[in-house]
Amino acid sequence: MNINPIVKIPAEEQATNALREFIVSGQIPQGTRITEAVLSEKLNLSRSTVRTALHLLTREGLVRLKPYSGWMITMLTEKDIWELCTLRSAIERLGARLAAEFIDTDNNSEKLQLAFKHFTQTCASNDYATIAESDLGLHEVIIGISGNRRLQEQYDLIKRQTLLFIRSSNDLIPDSGEILNQHKPIVEAILSGDIELAGRLSEEHNIEEGKKLISSIAL
Structure with a gap:
């Protein structure tokens, strides 16, 4: 028993x-x-x-x-968003680059594919609270397979604020399928081992979402 x-x-x-x-x-x-x-x-x-x-x-x-x-x-101000956005873009850009570099080791490809499959399923649910958790979870997996423990520790320090950022920015997107589409190219670049593309797409995604969020609170 x-x-x-x-x-x-x-x-x-x-x-x-x-x-x-x-x-x-x-x-x-x-x-x-x-x-x-x-x-x-x-x-x-x-x-x-x-x-x-x-x-x-x-x-x-x-x-x-x-x-x-x-x-x-906490009410996210323009300064809060800018700080989180620039910090996230730096950490996640490096994480995506390293993840792409080491994608063929330690079952990293399988780990990322499993996380993206779960993210795909949650996006289909249209439950934005669950989507935000899964969104963060996907980024955590990418950081995790980077193989850089200290990078993971730094990401953990801003994880909860990042979740608040993600939830706030995702709420601006009426179609949850678009949230999925924003992440798909990043995941594909990592899985293909394209280091430069993975890093660039990850950084661009963060910067763009930060700009949208700042614009929304400035209205």
């Missing part, structure tokens, strides 16, 4: 995971002011537990504590 043991998850971790999901999914919109008291009541957790979760989310860039105003869900 195979019975998996019950894993106890600390309340702080549960609160952090729940709040992160609410933020990234858009259930709590960007710029929303939140209080420990209300969240404590909604989540049925102590205020100290909620406070710990909020402090953890500030490290991820999803929540900010403003003097005299309290807690607020």
Whole structure:
């Protein structure tokens, strides 16, 4: 009989995971002011537990504590978008180049094809929250097969903010099939081992999406 043991998850971790999901999914919109008291009541957790979760989310860039105003869900500004866009484009460009270089080692081709297959399926679902998670997952696989551990560590530092960026930019695209089409050439270039093309397409994708997102909030 195979019975998996019950894993106890600390309340702080549960609160952090729940709040992160609410933020990234858009259930709590960007710029929303939140209080420990209300969240404590909604989540049925102590205020100290909620406070710990909020402090953890500030490290991820999803929540900010403003003097005299309290807690607020991060609202991506033009500067935030520009910083994330340029940083992502640099990291993902290098990741795509290295992934293309090492695509024929360690079953990397199979890993990428599997991730893209999953991404294709989620894009067909038209569930933008799930698509954003799968979108990030695809980029994580590309960074992962680059073989550069330190590059992966740097990507992990901006992963949650990147997810917020992806969700915000994807929301501007009415046809989820277009999201898939944006990534297909990048994946094909990596699978073909075209180092220069993979890097260039990855960088261009990030820059273009950043420009669109900045334009949308400037309206």
